[in-house]
Structure formats: C-alpha cells, structure tokens
Amino acid sequence: MKILVTGGTGYIGSHACVELLTAGHAVVIVDNLSNSSPRVLERIAQITGRQPAFHELDVRDRAALDRIFDAGKFDAIIHFAGVKAVAESVADPLKYYSNNVYGSLTLFEAAARHDVTRVVFSSSATVYGETARSPIREDAATAPANPYGRTKLIVEQQLGDLCAAGSEWRVAALRYFNPVGAHPSGIIGEAPQGVPNNLMPYVCQVAAGRLSELSVFGHDYPTPDGTAIRDYIHVVDLARGHLKALEYLERTRGMHVINLGTGRGTSVLDMLGTFERVNALRIPHRFTARRPGDTTETYADAARAAQFLGWRTELTLADMCRDAWRWQQANPAGYV
Numbered sequence: 001m002k003i004l005v006t007g008g009t010g011y012i013g014s015h016a017c018v019e020l021l022t023a024g025h026a027v028v029i030v031d032n033l034s035n036s037s038p039r040v041l042e043r044i045a046q047i048t049g050r051q052p053a054f055h056e057l058d059v060r061d062r063a064a065l066d067r068i069f070d071a072g073k074f075d076a077i078i079h080f081a082g083v084k085a086v087a088e089s090v091a092d093p094l095k096y097y098s099n100n101v102y103g104s105l106t107l108f109e110a111a112a113r114h115d116v117t118r119v120v121f122s123s124s125a126t127v128y129g130e131t132a133r134s135p136i137r138e139d140a141a142t143a144p145a146n147p148y149g150r151t152k153l154i155v156e157q158q159l160g161d162l163c164a165a166g167s168e169w170r171v172a173a174l175r176y177f178n179p180v181g182a183h184p185s186g187i188i189g190e191a192p193q194g195v196p197n198n199l200m201p202y203v204c205q206v207a208a209g210r211l212s213e214l215s216v217f218g219h220d221y222p223t224p225d226g227t228a229i230r231d232y233i234h235v236v237d238l239a240r241g242h243l244k245a246l247e248y249l250e251r252t253r254g255m256h257v258i259n260l261g262t263g264r265g266t267s268v269l270d271m272l273g274t275f276e277r278v279n280a281l282r283i284p285h286r287f288t289a290r291r292p293g294d295t296t297e298t299y300a301d302a303a304r305a306a307q308f309l310g311w312r313t314e315l316t317l318a319d320m321c322r323d324a325w326r327w328q329q330a331n332p333a334g335y336v
C-alpha cells in the first residue's frame with residue numbers, strides 16, 4: 001500500500017514508518033518539523049534500507065496538502081501529526097485546537113477531495129478522563145480533563161460523523177496508553193525538547209547525568225507500593241498495532257475505536273526498579289506531592305485490539321527500559 005503518514009518524523013510516527021517500510025509499504029511523510037528533526041529520515045533509512053519520501057508542510061496548509069494528494073493516490077492515511085503536552089494545552093488551548101482539530105479537519109477535507117477514505121488516527125487514553133475505572137474498555141464514558149484530551153475526542157467525533165455520513169469511510173481511532181522505549185537498534189527514539197514531561201525520558205536523562213534526580217509524584221496512592229500505575233507500552237509494539245489496524249480496515253468499514261495498551265498496570269517504582277536492574281544503574285529519586293490531575297491507576301482493557309486486530313503486545317517492561325537507555329546512550333542530545 002501507499003501510505004500518507006502525517007507527523008512521521010515524530011517519536012511514534014518514525015517507529016511506525018520503520019514497520020511500514022519493513023513490511024514493504026510505500027511511505028510518504030508530511031511533517032512541519034515543529035517537534036522533530038529531519039535527521040530522522042536518514043535514521044529510518046539506516047534501519048530499513050529505504051528512505052521515505054518527505055514533505056515539510058503543516059497539515060493546516062490546504063494548498064500544500066492538495067499538492068501531495070494530487071501527486072499520487074494514497075491507499076490510507078496514518079495521522080500522527082499534532083501537539084501533545086497536557087500542561088501546555090491548558091496554558092495555550094488555541095495552539096491545540098488549531099494543530100489538532102483544525103489540522104485534522106483540513107487533512108480530512110483534502111483526503112475527501114481526493115477520495116482517500118481510510119484513516120488510522122492517533123488518539124489517546126486521555127479521552128477517558130480521570131474517573132474511568134481500570135482496566136478501561138473502549139465503551140467507558142469519555143470525559144477528557146484538559147484541552148489536549150478534548151481535541152483528541154473532537155477529532156474522533158469528526159471521524160465518527162464522517163463514517164456515519166458515508167459508507168466509504170474506514171477509520172481506526174487508536175487510543176494509546178503510555179508509549180515508551182525505542183527501536184532496539186538505538187537508532188531512533190524519543191527526543192523531547194527541554195525537560196521531559198514523561199517518566200521514561202526523565203529517568204533516562206537522570207541516568208545520563210543530565211538531570212540530577214527523579215521526582216516521584218505521590219507515594220500515598222492506594223496502590224501496592226503507593227505510586228501511580230500506568231500502562232506503559234513499547235513503541236515498537238505500538239507501531240505494529242498501526243499495521244494491524246491498516247489490515248483490519250481492508251476487511252471492515254466504518255468507525256472503530258480501539259485501545260492500544262498492554263492491559264497491565266506498572267507502578268512508577270516497578271518501572272524504576274526494572275530500569276535499574278536491566279541497565280545496572282541507580283536512579284536517584286525522591287518522593288514529592290501528587291501532581292494535580294494525576295490518576296491513581298490507568299491501564300487498558302486490551303481485549304478489543306486482540307479480537308479485532310489480532311494484535312497483542314510482545315515486548316516487556318525490561319525491553320522498554322533496555323531499549324530506551326540504549327537510545328539515550330547512543331544519542332545523549334537526541335537527533336543532533
């Protein structure tokens with residue numbers, strides 16, 4: 001298939017491109033490089049032996065999108081492009097509505113004009129909000145607690161309405177839990193700008209001596225070790241889920257909302273202990289107050305992904321920790 005990958009130079013997109021190219025698909029990436037480096041393209045080629053086509057563009061740019069669609073028919077779109085920092089979305093909601101909602105709308109309009117009606121969309125477990133009980137099934141109530149989560153839900157609703165209006169649309173909205181880790185080669189990985197917001201990249205930077213210690217937010221949660229529980233998923237497993245979703249859309253029409261998670265909860269201390277053990281390192285850390293808005297435990301019910309897509313995670317927490325650290329060591333300052 002020939003796949004348009006928006007946001008394909010980003011963290012998850014780059015891993016998905018590796019899997020797509022390895023499976024023999026043709027890949028065209030569009031990305032405005034607002035949160036990624038063009039060096040990713042050479043790295044993808046280093047792993048796969050094939051460099052994807054690339055166009056630097058913003059998905060809000062209708063004319064630029066039309067030029068891409070005019071140049072050749074796509075079988076499907078995987079739409080990763082978007083902004084994703086929860087705290088920033090609270091401070092600057094318009095940036096989120098513009099990139100995520102308006103960007104998606106512009107993309108889907110261009111797709112519709114060019115009869116491309118197969119879409120895999122990067123949604124997020126953030127759409128479930130703070131009160132959902134884990135394991136969270138896809139039919140749990142949605143109640144996003146921040147603008148970022150609301151933009152993801154709005155795009156899901158756009159896609160649901162499109163599917164309801166026209167039987168030609170085939171959409172998988174994949175609700176990711178907590179993607180971590182890196183390609184096992186250490187050649188591509190997560191390269192956050194500034195101080196990381198998420199646990200694994202933070203741990204890696206402490207391990208590398210770039211940050212002095214990890215703050216563990218909350219040691220008084222009602223969990224076995226008192227720290228918060230999340231569903232960490234290896235980014236390579238997550239990337240493979242997108243291929244499975246594309247295959248599923250070959251067979252099925254309409255709108256499908258599917259969790260991508262392991263179905264298992266991991267506490268902050270489990271993660272830290274595993275990272276220290278597999279990498280033979282000590283991570284200085286101290287316990288601080290809970291962060292407002294953080295849930296006690298959030299993990300997926302992964303049954304629908306297994307049933308619909310025939311997909312399950314294969315990589316372990318140890319793989320996530322080992323691969324994240326391999327990437328960090330080989331690329332201490334990211335893609336420079």
Ligand SMILES: NC(=O)c1ccc[n+]([C@@H]2O[C@H](COP(=O)([O-])OP(=O)(O)OC[C@H]3O[C@@H](n4cnc5c(N)ncnc54)[C@H](O)[C@@H]3O)[C@@H](O)[C@H]2O)c1
Nearest residue numbers: 007010011012032033034035036058059081082084122124
């Ligand atoms: N990483 C996570 O924890 C996580 C969890 C759930 C969902 N998601 C979603 O998955 C997708 C990919 O996330 P990621 O972690 O790879 O993030 P990322 O920032 O590494 O990748 C997103 C890419 O989109 C590009 N981009 C942003 N706005 C754009 C625009 N207007 N036009 C063109 N390109 C644009 C960025 O330059 C970047 O390369 C995002 O939509 C994100 O919301 C991520």
